[in-house]
Amino acid sequence: MPYDAPDQAAWQHDGVLGYAAYKVADSVTTHEAWGLGSYIYTNVDPSLHASNAFEVPDTAGVKMHDLLTVSLNGAGTIDHVINGIGAPVTPTHQGPTYVVSYP
Secondary structure, three states: OOOOOOOOOOOEEOOEEOOOOEEOOOOOOOEEEEEEEEEEOOOOOOOOEEEEEEEOOOOOOEEEEEEEEEEHHHOOEEEEEEOOEOOOEOOOOOOOEEEEEEO
């Protein structure tokens, strides 16, 4: 995730805050990953949010294992670990936050 996004208006798409650090294309039908981590450190504007650290299609062949998120130095928020699942990391709860498996 970028350190220097200028503001939330510039760092969003299609009504989604920020961009996922790891995005699997919606057309993918088979994908598996283990032990991934993502952090946010938005030093230009520490109030910025990313909706998800990881985004994957909800398809039986797509599986994710052992994911975590962190807010470094309390600069930025990740609302969910993956696809709306998982507790947020925030300036006051810097994490880590884990999701052991998805789905």
